[in-house]
Amino acid sequence: MKIGRRVRVYLVGVGMGLIATYFMFNGRGCEWMPGKRVLSSIEDSQLVISEFRACQMDCYGLSSQDVFNAVNRGSVLFSESETSGPIKNYVVADDKCKITFALNTADSISEVLRFHEFNEKCACGNQSDSVHRPLFMPSNMILSKLYENGFELTQSNSCQFECAGIDSLTALSIFKDGKVIHEQSYPRQRPNPIYMVELNQSSGEKLFFKVEKGLRTRILEVTSDRNTANCPCN
Numbered sequence: 001m002k003i004g005r006r007v008r009v010y011l012v013g014v015g016m017g018l019i020a021t022y023f024m025f026n027g028r029g030c031e032w033m034p035g036k037r038v039l040s041s042i043e044d045s046q047l048v049i050s051e052f053r054a055c056q057m058d059c060y061g062l063s064s065q066d067v068f069n070a071v072n073r074g075s076v077l078f079s080e081s082e083t084s085g086p087i088k089n090y091v092v093a094d095d096k097c098k099i100t101f102a103l104n105t106a107d108s109i110s111e112v113l114r115f116h117e118f119n120e121k122c123a124c125g126n127q128s129d130s131v132h133r134p135l136f137m138p139s140n141m142i143l144s145k146l147y148e149n150g151f152e153l154t155q156s157n158s159c160q161f162e163c164a165g166i167d168s169l170t171a172l173s174i175f176k177d178g179k180v181i182h183e184q185s186y187p188r189q190r191p192n193p194i195y196m197v198e199l200n201q202s203s204g205e206k207l208f209f210k211v212e213k214g215l216r217t218r219i220l221e222v223t224s225d226r227n228t229a230n231c232p233c234n
Contacts, residue, residue, distance in 0.1 A: 034076070034078070035075060035076040035078075038076045038090050038103070039071055039072070039074070039076065039092065041103060041105065041110075042071050042090070042092075042101050042103055042110045043068075043071050043072070043137075044108070044188065045103065045104075045108045045109055045110040045188075046108060046109050046110070046134060046188065047067075047101075047109075047110050047111070047112065047134070047135045047136075047137075048109060048110070048111050048112070048132040048133065048134055048135060049111065049112040049132060049133065049135045050111075050112075050127075050128065050129045050130065050131060050132050051127040051128045051129070051131050051132075051133070052124050052127040052128060052129040053112050053113075053114075053115070053129070054127075054133070054135075055122060055123075055124035055127045056115055056118075056122050056124055057112075057115065059120055059122035059123075059124065060097075060115055060118045060120060060122070062096075062097060062115070063138075064135055064136065064137070064138055065138050065140075065141070066096055066097055067097075067099065067112060067135065068137050068138065068141055069094060069096070070092050070093070070094045070096070070097055070098075070099055071092065071101075072141070073094050074092045074093055074094035075092070075093060075094070076090050076091070076092055077091040077092070077093055077098075078090075081100075086104070086106065087102050087103065087104045088102070088103050088105075089101070089102050089103075089113060090103060091116070093116075097115065097116075097117075098115070098116035098117055099112060099113075099114065099115055099116065100112075100113040100114040100116070101113060108188060111132065112135065134182070136180075136182045137187075139178065139179050139180040142180050142187075142195060143174065143175045143176075143178055143180065143197070144175070145213075146175060146195065146211060146213055146217045147175040147217070149213055149216060149217045150215075150216040150217060151172070151216060151217050151218075152216035152217065152218050153168065153219075154218060154219075156233045156234075157171070157219055159231070159232075159233035160219065160221070160222040160231055160233045160234060161222065163222065163231035163232075163233060163234075164207055164222045164223075164224055164231070166207070166222075170199075171209070171219060171222070173199065174197045174199050174209050174211075177199060177200075178197040178198060178199045178209070179197065179198045179199075179200075180195055180196070180197055180198075181196040181197070181198055181208075184196035191214070192212050192213055192214040193212070193213045194210065194211070194212055194213075194220075195210075195211045195212075195213070196208060196209070196210055196211075197209045197211055205224055205225065205226050206224065206225040206226075207222060207223070207224055207225075208221075208222070208223045208224070208225070209221070209222055210222075210223075220234075221234040222234065
């Protein structure tokens with residue numbers, strides 16, 4: 001085969017490979033990269049924190065918002081991480097904090113293991129490092145993700161809104177003014193997570209929205225603390 005033809009065949013092969021790669025990864029951004037996969041695994045797991053680390057977090061002036069900001073916007077420092085065992089310790093850093101997370105993929109639990117680079121002396125010695133509690137993603141972050149996912153109104157929603165005495169604009173205000181009830185939510189339910197969102201009305205009435213995150217965000221049910229009768233549309 002002549003050299004010119006070989007070059008043409010080679011270039012055609014490279015071009016086809018690039019086209020295939022484009023269609024495989026188009027729209028996925030950087031989600032396929034190792035660091036993004038680690039951060040997604042941490043976010044999708046149940047994050048827990050010990051009483052001792054929670055005390056340190058307060059002492060350092062950090063909040064759950066800062067922890068989840070690191071998970072959402074930070075970078076995984078693989079050179080400082082321990083990934084050889086069944087429970088992998090990943091060091092994640094953003095512009096405000098540097099945190100080690102222990103990720104157990106077997107039971108979908110991750111733990112805040114250590115806060116780095118803080119020099120404050122904290123009176124946390126009497127707090128347990130073996131007693132843990134859930135560390136929930138803040139409501140504003142969850143609702144922002146639900147909103148960014150795109151919103152879809154169904155035929156049942158008009159009836160539900162009428163039962164609750166609200167319009168679609170009031171319903172959409174849950175993404176700005178709502179509060180996620182973590183104890184009644186199922187963020188790790190597959191295939192579609194479910195969230196219960198509370199919205200306080202100016203009248204003092206509380207509305208509760210059962211929201212599903214699928215290809216688009218949908219409202220499944222609307223109930224009120226003043227009306228115990230189930231709406232036939234729910």
